[in-house]
Amino acid sequence: MKDFTLNDCWAKTDPETGQPCLSVTEHCKIVGSVAETLLSRLPPLVANQLPQGSVALVAAHDIGKLTPGFQLKAPLWPWHQTLKESIIADSLTTNHAIVSQWHLQNHSALRGNKKSQYWLVSTGGHHGSYPLACRTMKQAPYEGGNNSFLQLRNELTELLIQSFGSLPLEIAKHEFERIHLLTGFTIFSDWIGSNADWFPANISTDDKSLRDRSHEVLDSLRWNPRIHQQRSFGHQFTPQAPETFSPRPIQSALLEAADSPGLYIVEAPMGMGKTEAALTTAYQRWTQGDERGLYFALPTQLTSNKIHDRITTFLENILDDDSTQTLIHGNTWLGDKKSQTICPAFKEMNPDQPENEANDINEALRWYSSTRKQLMAPFGTGTIDQALLAVLPARFAALRYFALAGKVVVIDEVHSFDPYMSALIDRLIRYLIKAGSTVIILSATLTAQRRAELVQAAGASERSQPQDYPLITKVPTGSTHATHVSVPYQLAPQTVNLRHQHMHPDIEDEFWESIADKVEAGANVVVIRNTVALAQNTYRQLKARLSSRIPDENIGLLHSRFPQNERQTNEDYWTGILGKDDAKRPQGSLLVSTQIVEQSVDIDADCLITDLAPTELILQRIGRLHRHQRPRPAGFEQATCYILHPSTDWEGDAETVKDALSPHHWIYPPLTLWQAAQTLAPLSTIQLPQDIRPLLEQAASCQVPAKASSALCQFHDEHSRKRSAMHGTAALRDVFNASAIDDNEGTETRYGIKPSALLIILPSAPVEQGGNVIWQLPDGSTETHRVGEFNYPLAKALQTHATRIPAYLVKAQLSNCPDWLKQHIESGVLAVQADDSSELQLVHNSESATHTLSYRHDLGISYEKNESISHFSDPEDFWF
Template identity: 30%
Template sequence: MTVEGGPHTGMRARLRGPVLRVWAKHDRDSDGWLPLWRHMEDSAAVAGRLWDEWLPLSVRRLVAAELPDSADDARRLAVWLAGVHDIGKATPAFACQVESLAEAMQADGLDMRSQRSMGADRKLAPHGLAGQVLLGEWLENQHGWAVSQAGQFTVAVGGHHGVPPEHGQITALDRHPQLLRTPGRSEVLWQRVQQELLEACAAEFGVQDRLGTWRSVKLPQPVQVVLTALVIVSDWIASNPDLFPYFPQDASRSSEDRITAAWRGLNLPGAWRAAEPPADLQELFASRFALPPGARVRPVQTAAVELARTMEEPGLLVIEAPMGEGKTEAALGAAEVFAARSGAGGVFFALPTMATGNAMFPRLLNWLERLPAHDGARHSVLLAHSKSALNDDFTDLMERGPVKALDLDAADGSQEMRPSRSGRAASAELVAHSWLRGRKKAMLSSFVAGTIDQLLFAGLKSRHLTLRHLAIAGKVVVIDEAHAYDTYMSSYLDRVLSWLGAYRVPVVVLSATLPATRRRELVEAYAGRRKGDSYDFGTVSQAGDYPLLTAVSPGGTPVLRRPPASGRGVDVEIERIHDDLDLLADRLEDALEDGGCVLVVRNTVRRVLDAAKVLRKRFGDAHVTVAHSCFIDVDRAAKDASLLRRFGPPEKAEGRPARHVVVASQVAEQSLDVDFDLLVTDLCPADLLLQRMGRLHRHLRGGEKQTERPERLRAARCLVSGVDWAVGVPEPVRGSVAVYGAYALLRSAAALLPHLDGGPRRPVRLPADISPLVQHAYAEDSPVPTGWEQNVEAARARYDEYRADQAERAATFRLGAVARPGRPLFGWVTAGVGDADDTSRGKAQVRDSRESLEVVVVQKKPDGTLTTVPWLVPDSWGRTLADLALPADQVPTALAARTAASCGLRLPIQFSYAETMDRAISELEELHLPAWQVKDSHWLAGQLILALDEDCQTQLAGFTLRYSKSDGLEVTRATE
């Protein structure tokens, strides 16, 4: 057990005797080990490098603002906490775990009972908690700190394994002092060893003379969080034996050589250092977004960037503007300004779904590639959702320049090397770094596009929550489609916004159709409004202008701006149509006599398929396309790409059909830049109905008079179905009520009534009528038509009960509010959910949805062999993907396994009910293939496999499942 190697510098020079035998790490295979003093020194050195070269300036400023000597104190504190984080390993409860190392310590007088004789009591002293107690004792006894004062610093030690201790755990350990020091003759020696290590850390890391000054500091909880997270990251890097080898192999290397080699091997990209963008907004947008010749920056974009520049301090910016106004570009322009002013080191773009995340990711990359770069600058990039490894843009980045670094928290498996499929030119500046992978670390990447769940997880009590907070604390956060989140999700979002305000994180919120009451809730959550505030936030909710920008700094007063729209408007004639498919087919046949492209949006997949069946009989299979959520991933992506290719903007689309009908569910509602001549839609909430209208005459085709559209479709028209309009009070179909609730549908119908046919009416003018319609539909005091009162009140009572239930259930695992400065994080995630991840179960924790079953769809041939599904087209490199063999007795080839994984499918709600889900899982597990469960089969290991027969059918849990490339999954009762 070598301890004396190497020059006596650093911590080693300050230590003598038994303390050198205390161990921190052990490798059972090689019998290598690492002394505790060395790991403390390694961790502190990593923290120093992270602070200087990786941590965003905004986070460093957050910590520095709370300390007497500002930035110098902040760095010293971070390094010192990382250095002392494992002091709890200098205890009998930890040291007894490796017999040979324990015996060496005993030979130097550090007596301890064996691990077996300690029994269950040992679990009362996990080394993080033990370290917190020891550090607290030392601060109290040696430096005169009060118990309440020490906790806000020592919690970074106690919580460095992901969960800050609870008060009960601290009390329980206090009743078992023998776990910290063996009673008897060696008790004093144990105490001396612990003090030697703590005193050596204080001297080595420069805090000896600062501890007296820090006694009066009250650390806000956000500062405690980021310090704890920094300790965790430092520990994980310093615990990597590839970077920091164990003794005896590395016993002779100096401390400086050791950290220099490790840091070079890690090669971690630094934080973004944003420069103030050009003052000329035309120059800014042209350089960042490749504006077409003659295009001008739009008023909303100009107002957003100018407001970001003039705010007292970067804060919350809410952009409400019509579809097609360039809100995404406005958000990125404002983000660049915010980052330059605040020191943020990256951007997180949060979107409603994986599909919208995939669509945003290349746009984010394009923007990044046009940002001015410092010499040698490298940026870490992430696509944050559960199927990001199937995205070509992201996997191309993962395959560039692999870095040797161990992933400590997840066995993701290595990506097979393959040529680029995305067609994106290689950029040396953008990397998906190997260390920044895995469920707990990935969000630490500088630039992230992902689902809103990743942001909402920051409001969920879960393990390693501090890392999620560190990840967002150093970024500008952009939240798209803010209107799309219900009460349950909004409860989490508001709590996250309150923490973002406390971190002083700049946030940009985007929406085309935001109810005024929701606008006020967002602003209040972020600004941290308290009782007695002088500003009346009612002004925010009373503003009816549109477009509208609302800005507020943390703790500040909101500012409103009212830029004009870009100038182009669309008048949409609204007409009700009875919910009869033959009548719909007749109407469309008449409308499309001279050609045209129609979008029919239905509120349920069942209604999509029923409508498509009738319309295909009338127009032919080739002239009707189906799009909904129940397609396998690869088909869903192909559907989106095909819709954009055929129905996208005139300058980008190709092959627009002369006559075509697209029947879609809500997937056509958002984030698809598609343009149709006629819209038919089921009645839905007013804001979503307006989103659907945004796909109608979205672009000019043949100038202002739309001369390139068929003559009878040059006036924009929307037919509203899914309702029995013949009765006194409209009755939405049952499927729509199940999705949206009767109250929202009735309020939407009431708002639309002045625009519907059957009486005096006028068209809906977009964008002028967007805000009035949404506010009318959502304002609690809006009048309802005569005779509707009883129905609306009954529906509202059910709605209020449902919302109250959502809020109550969301509160179960929701993170608490930011507490007063100085209050330690003890019990911060008590009664939490454990680990939070991007699986269907994890998403169900922050969305009010049942856990859904996800399967990988393959085909089972008559001889029992398995293959990939037969309709897949070759990839961009010409490789065959259809009918690839999936042998049951061995790991499939990397290409076959990845192709199969790309055929993931989320089963519909029928399979989310407990009894049906249990039965389905049981039946699916009958096709359990042990050969696929090994590490080399990371694409398929642990997946549920749904095998279709040659007719693309199967039976599951009493249902018949039929799948086709054109229609997706159709589910019927087995008896139907």
């Protein structure tokens, strides 16, 4: 029995009163108008990937709200009791997205056209995931035995078709990327149209009013950033003196090649200007092509933080109007750069700005500050993880994909990823090329095999594999073959001396004493160790030798086991004094670090010491050696890199060799360490950049001999199995064929990430008193919060002072964690440090503690296993 009409059925309620305030019809018309306006403003390559009829489909995304399971969610709806009495309410379908998809696939235009029904997956997935049951839809949603809503859905569907055109009839089978893009288009349109500030309940819903309002909203979000059309290369980077900054050969070559959207792979030595090459090419695509916006993706939070400021300055030089830039990774909420306004440099000289424009940019800033909306901003810098989440079964992956569509996407340091992430990057490239994006890949140490895989991801192949270096590889969108551009360079060859040091216990003291002598002689020495424990031990040894010979501030340690705020301070300090600025450079310093400085970090060493690592990473680390042209201390005019080899001959059984390799083989596959040793150990010098490609290819082609030792045979088999497992796991984590996961970086973007905890060191334990928790924070301040209530300043302070550690170290404390702590920091553990000791006393401790944790401001967190506890764990695993 139907006693109500379309106008009676609600889609939105007033958040304060709970009263229905916007009908399903009004909401669908609003969202359809937004989609229609948005479609008209998309880059043509993006718009062309959306099927004809997509606007009507987006408008119809919420017709499934016309169902008892949804309408009964508002107790104050006038028809609530009447409807409730007319149905059998048990097991009602409440997911209105599924009802929408079911109804549309049974529409007369689509009922017999199953190959077109695949477009409707976007409707069922518009709440952020693709439910497995939602794609088959072989069973009708249960509506309590009341079929009256079927007529209402039919009525609204026809009304929307009259307003926005027909539903998509194009064949959609196997159009996975386009379906995913359509889902993102639907979500974005829905989020805009659902904003009550922009589209209040009393808004006029005639076509013109909605169209005008939709344009106003997109204008306020700076959806189409305005780029200054005539900025020379010098004006892009040094507008104060543009004539002094001309493009280098790699930059000129990429600009000449980038005459169309597509994939561009740039292989060039460290410090040759690849970042500027990517940025100036992005500018060219914005001004001469249809692409808009930028996402610059890097391997780590540190590298993205460092490059973010450079991109900010670049944007200030080329924008024609205020816009928004975001920094996107898991810890950006702790700083002030999560979302920021970028003002063109010329506006600083003419600051007059209409008030409505100022309000618009503030509105954009607020909107893009939401974590799930950051990637939607016109310009962004962040981790590669944030982009990979667009092609994983993560919540709102489709929105991320739509956010990247049509942009210039730069992926830096692409060589640094394992087979799992490499497979995901290949998938990302395939999706981005399909969505009209231009992808620029940057690497100094790319093998020919990996380059061929990247080309294949763009739907093409290489007719040849040139050995030239530097090299640009170009795959225009739609092309089936790659072309290569050799780049003439005028860099003077740099000779790097290699010194191979086998770390026998009886000579270690003598070796480290010789390194201390170099520091005292005025050299700025950088030591890169493969694990935190090795770095801490090396720091202890060298600090003991140097503490009376050079100032303490010239001796430092960098790794991930410092509290977030201290790590940031340390990194800023050392990149400052060992960067380009000669005035800050000390006369003799020692920096011990883990891999966090091996790429995309501007640190310049007079002398470098590194653990044995895969060949491409050794070359990256050498990129920190004599990085800039400057006078060197006497005796260090020639670049010298010491490679620390584990004391092993690679013969014998696997366990013996692994013991000798420990802990390095927990970080890098033993086979790649053997390949690096075979490639580099015979060499006393290398020439850069000429030797980079030959060394990479030699290491990659280094095969285990037919009559190899049992250790090498086992390492080869383990390596092959691990690669296969990584590729297989990546294939299983497909956008449509796996259960949705939370959209957090690291959850599925990294292979084998082990459980971790956040350790916060406090002066004293929190006190529960009268329903309150009183905190004394590390900076001396005090915070109080009511039990059960969330205190944002407290949560931020805890996160800022937290250190990530393996969860097995504090397993018992995690189990005993109170709810008021879980509410403020996920997987958090508290510790108290006495003034006279480095040992930490864990709050919520228990008898089963397996490890003793210690902390020093110069060392960070260290730990020792309690001898009385029987507990097995990996000695150091991935943690650096």
